[in-house]
Amino acid sequence: MNSADLGRRVGVPSTALFTDQYELTMVQAALKAGTADRRSVFEAFTRRLPEGRRYGVVAGIGRVLDAVENFHFDEEMLGFLRDQSIVDRPTLDYLADYRFGGDIWGYPEGEVYFPGSPILRVEGSFAECVLLETVILSILNHDSAIAAAASRMSAAAGGRGLIEMGARRTHELSAVASARAAYIGGFDTTSDLAAGFRYNIPTVGTSAHAFTLLHDSETDAFRAQVDSLGRGTTLLVDTYDVATAVRTAVEIAGPELGAVRIDSGDLLLVAHRVRQQLDELGATETRIVVTSDLDEYAIASLAAAPVDAYGVGTQLVTGSGHPTCSMVYKLVARAGSADPADELRPVAKKSMGAKSSKGGRKWAARRLDEEGVAEAEVIGTGPVPEELAGRQLLVELVRGGEVVAREPLDAARERHIAARAGLPLSAMQLSRGEAVIPTEYV
Template sequence: MSTADLELPVDVPSTALFTDRYELTMLQAALRSGAAHRHSVFEAFTRRLPEGRRYGVVGGTGRVLDAVQSFRFDPPVLEFLERERVVDGPTLEWLAGYRFTGDIWGYPEGEVYFPGSPILRVEGSFAEAVLLETVILSILNHDSAIAAAASRMAVAAGDRPLMEMGARRAHELAAVAASRAAYVGGFRSSSNLAAGFRYGIPTIGTSAHAFTLLHDTERDAFTAQVESLGRDTTLLVDTYDLTEAVRTAVEVAGPELGAVRIDSGDLLLLAHRVRQQLDDLGAKNTRIIVTSDLDEYAIASMAAAPVDAYGVGTSLVTGSGYPTCSMVYKLVARGADADPAGPLTAVAKKSMGAKTSVGGRKWAARRLDADGVAEAEVIGTGALPADLADHQLLVPLVRGGQITGREPLDAARTRHITARATLPLSATQLSRGEPVIPTETHIPR
């Protein structure tokens, strides 16, 4: 359980400038026209999954809640906006008192989603809600992409643990977010200490090739590590000659050696050779960990190999080829005034091509067959059909500006395992295909 997910740290800086300039210029014009206070409904969704993917994974919800809570225009931010002449005086005055006082509903973190799923619904005045567009999308698009990649890798790995090692392949802040999203998607640990500190994710790591190269001999390096970290440590055995290194590792640590790590070469072939050598040396319980540019396909190819754990970096933190989910944040309904209980008018972009959207405040549910297997993602406006009442997907995250949806990170991780298990078996195939269930839209005429 992560205390950081339950209470926002007091030193978190303002997120108000994690936005695009046109959010503020729209606000200024809307304040001028008098429409800024109209009750509005925005929804975040994606029109399609990345090519070939069977399902998406909601990642970053907890970080969205943190960002909303810390979205404040403090004096340094206001001074910057005034100096750069981004908005006028009346708008700056309005921003100085900004607090989001509306409601946010969303798919809970770790849930799966499909094209059109209203992953997040933000309701409040146009002025309050429009400003959150960019920060919400930047978090959801990044974290959901990483969580989806992690989920695919977790499926490929089966019961074997996955370790996230991608910090050096990403922006330093994105790396921490990636560790968190990977944990939601099924990874068990991370090399990133900031992720461990902030989110309570178990951390791992022992030594790199530099440690071996530092010492006069490989034996000296292994001896130093075992004396410092114990016989249960993991020794990196591919700096020089792999066979000689494994022999030396067992001589130094004894058959109680915790693990060896292979970081280069034909991992499938080498894992078999190393397993045989370890067994012959009496180190039958010594585990084999493989790293080196792994992705879900490489992991799947080693399903029959004597591998005990995988370390994944670059492919994971880049979304395994899809670093974004192409989510958008669209105004779907507006009121005539500020009354949240007043009637709403559905609105939607109707331009040519693939960028059309469906207007109206939506509900979402997942229809299951008699065996409890998902058969359709159902979204709609108006009354929710009675047969779907027990399968609603949207949960309250913010009520009247007060955050209600924080939860331990492990809850999102467990939820994802449960949600993925309800999908048809073809969802776990790594071959390219269409979304594993269709999206049905119910809009009353």
């Protein structure tokens, strides 16, 4: 496998301070109490899907593996912790030697999930596992939210092209992660070059209104772009008058013009008019790309329009109203010592209300109906029923601190397409509803 297929990871900085202070102070207290080395099992899951969503999408697993691999404390970080009196000397000594040496199992990237799904299971000593909590949740909550929005938009697009173009609407680093998650969720390309460089996602881009306004006329602007980028370029036609711009575009580029982009107005109406005009001018193969604050509902409303591709920014990188998945990371089992032979004991939060959790080291499987369509997410702590043995969802990601499951981003993308296709048809509905299949505990 070519290393370029896995994304460029050279020069990745330490992720050790992408955490909350209480992770370190818990380790300090546990070291002093003699419980830091107790074998423990943590699980990342969500108690419910975002309101109205029918399924979730697992994204960020590859980034989690990078974060775990690069979670170590250098001298400068240790100096900061010492100077700020955040932890004591014994804890600093522990952190100086820290490398995660445990095991991680999880849902493979691109898989769908439901309430209670043990999306990630982290096993090791209490101290080494608890330190990873914040960075794991930070990645999974963000990336899965973006991937879920992308998946809904992809379903609404019905096979038409999707361009991720939200870099200017979020933090510069979030933009790269968003492009990656969107690609998993079904987007085809990104405008963000950092995402293209790091993750080998196909990149696209042509010009903005500023380029047209720079020139003395729209004709001059179009000619300059075609001369530079070729007849297959995409010309932005709504700076002034759309009909005039379309005619000018075809006059300059000829019927070989690649595409026109519409960024304002009544997109349904304008797209029909532009398609008719292009056909009358002989540019029957010229594609129409629409942008302008699109979300899955706007995309669905354009299903009858002669649109070839959608460019989506703000709504995508903010999760289309749900910028987080509310995943949590909970201790579900622990031993009485560090002895590998010591039996794991289920533990769980028992508080009243919605914040209680279920103890025990869990497995998960998806039960299918007679037609091969998912009908339940089955979760258990005991033996796996024979009929579900071949349908288990968790895969080994890290063994003894070593990553064992890197894969090309395209594999996650293809997995998501297959996983979504295996859900009941109601999963594709954009109307508000409950999870498309129930979660059953056995």
